[in-house]
Amino acid sequence: MISIADHEDPEAELATYHRVDAAAFGATRSSQQEAAKRPLIEPSRWFLATLDDEPCGGAGSFATELTLxxxxxxxxxxxxxxxxLPTHRRRGVAAALMSRQLEVAAQEGDAVAVLHASDAGIYGRFGYGVATRWRQIRVDARRATFRADRPTAAGRTRLVTREEAARCCPTVHDAARQHTPGGLARSAAWWDVVLGDSGAYLGGDPEQLVLVHEDDDGSPDGYAIYRVHQEWSGGQAAHTLAVWELVGTSPAVELDLWATLVAHDLIDTVTGPIRVDHELRDVVVDARQVGVRWDQDLLWLRLLDVEAVLGARSAGSEDSVVVEVVDGFRPRTGGRFLLVGDGDQLRCARTEAPSELRLDIDDLGALTLGGGSARALARAGRIELGHRDAATRLDRLLGTDPMPWCWVRF
Ligand SMILES: CC(C)(COP(=O)(O)OP(=O)(O)OC[C@H]1O[C@@H](n2cnc3c(N)ncnc32)[C@H](O)[C@@H]1OP(=O)(O)O)[C@@H](O)C(=O)NCCC(=O)NCCS
Incomplete structure (x- = not known):
């Protein structure tokens, strides 16, 4: 029988959880790594599963905020x-964990759950859809040149210490994520990990450098966290500069940061993550010098409260559509909703009106931030149309420009 621990002794459960979770990924976790991670964890959000009294699985979450x-x-x-654990798979343990986790998240007032998937085949059945994508690029730093007419930002870029970075980056991040659909808040505890040197979790690489962009008044408005991997080929430097995270409060600031990194001496290649429709390729003379290493799903989104989320976002058009949302995993989240946009704000309420379009909750999650296409899903047979232009209206209502983007990894 599967059971999920009730947090009677959260610290003991966490210790077991760390061991089980690391083994599930085919790894071990040192006590130093556990210690680095501990400040991030709210025990009430972490769940340990047992099968026939044997601890065998876990799932956790961090409290955050998502920008719409x-x-x-x-x-x-x-x-x-x-x-x-590999010894306990395909017996319903993950499904039980997902169910409890979503229940508790909804009780705690979360309107959505989001995740990065290590395997894209798992989470659709639990109601998650791909809401943002990301692109990993590879810039040929010796060949790429920037157009003279590219936007540039007033101010300057400078390398900062970790201590300065800890003062500058969170402010920039917070300003940028609040105007970026898909942006996520990052807690102080997470910043300690990202800019620390534990190397224990996401970020925290002791070799990382931080470049900050400041406006004319000296206020930070962009940063890049990166490191250089040295490679000497036949006595010649052929280094790779790997961007971990690059964030600016405007496109011009981001382009200045990319340009500074691409101009770095001794570097053959600059790699890093960008929004799929990022302007970088449009501001270089030869766009082929900005190659795509991969382009794939990034943030998966699971609606827990359709009205609260869709009713809080903007609308791309003056339109309306009635959608029937099918939620096979958490049926009470689904239902029929009337979406009305006035070209500015979207309103969303449950309705008895006839449905014009029927879709699963994971597909609605994929459309929620404006990064998906209802028309494409309809062509793929995933959306059932009750009215011939319903998918077009839904796309117009939910569409956004630029594309949604999430640079926070967790
Ligand atoms: C992925 C993982 C958590 C699934 O755990 P599990 O207990 O075996 O999953 P369940 O038995 O609850 O399966 C639930 C459903 O998901 C399906 N499923 C599970 N893992 C899957 C996978 N990797 N790909 C596709 N489908 C998967 C099952 O077939 C089952 O389908 P059904 O509802 O149609 O019967 C587990 O295999 C694991 O820990 N893998 C390694 C770590 C990992 O990849 N974690 C995901 C991190 S984002």
Whole structure:
């Protein structure tokens, strides 16, 4: 029988959880790594599963905020570390964990759950859809040149110490994520990990450098966290500069940061993550010098309260559509909803009106931040149309420009 521990002794459960979760990923976790991670964890958000009294799986989440199109934010559970021991798989343990986790997240007031998937085949059945994508690029730093007419920002870039970075980066991050659909809040404890040197979790690489962009008044408005991997080929430097995270409060600031990194001496290649429709390729003379290493799903989004989320976001058009949302995993989240946009704000309420379009909750999650296409899903047979232009209206209502983007990894 599967049971989920009731947090009677959260610290003991956490210790077991760490061991089980690491083994699920085929790894071990040192006490130093556990200690680095501990400040991030709210025990009530972490769940340990047992099968026939044997601890065998876990799932956790961090409390955060997700930015919607238009700039409103909703409370979100950032789901992480879902794992089941290889000896206990395919017996329903992950499904039981997902069910409990979503229940508790909804009780705690989270309107959505979000995650990064290590395997894209797992989470659709639990109601998650791909809401943002990301692109890893590879820039040929010796060949790429920037157009003379590219936007540039007033101010300057400078390398800062970790201590300065800890003062500058969170402010920039917070300003940028609040106007970026898909943006996530990052807690102080997470910043300690990202800019620390534990090397224990996401970020925290002691070799990382931080470049900050400041405006004319000296206020930080962008940063890049990166490191250089040295390689000497036949006595010649052929280094790679790997960007971990690059964030600016405007496109011009981001382009200045990219340009500074691409101009770095001794570097052959610059790699890093960008929004799929980022302007970088449009501001170099030869766009082929900005190659795509991969382009794939990034933030998966699971709606827990359809009205609260869709009703808080902006609308791309003056339109309306009635959608029937099918939620096979958490049926009470689904239902029929009337979406009305006035070209500015979207309103969303349950309705008895006839449905014009029927879709699963994971597909609605994929459309929620404006990064998906209802018309494409309809062509793929995933959306059932009751009215011939319903998918077009839904796309117009939910569409955003630029594309949603999430640079926070958790
Ligand atoms: C992925 C993982 C958590 C699944 O755990 P599990 O207990 O075996 O999953 P369940 O038995 O509850 O399976 C639930 C459903 O998901 C399906 N499923 C599970 N893992 C899957 C996978 N990797 N790919 C596709 N489908 C998967 C099952 O077939 C089952 O489908 P059904 O509802 O149609 O019967 C587990 O295999 C694991 O820990 N893998 C390694 C770590 C990992 O990848 N974690 C995900 C981190 S984002």
């Amino acid at each position: 199109p238009g700039g409103a934010t909703v409370p979100a559970a950032a789901v992480s570390d879902v794992g089941v």
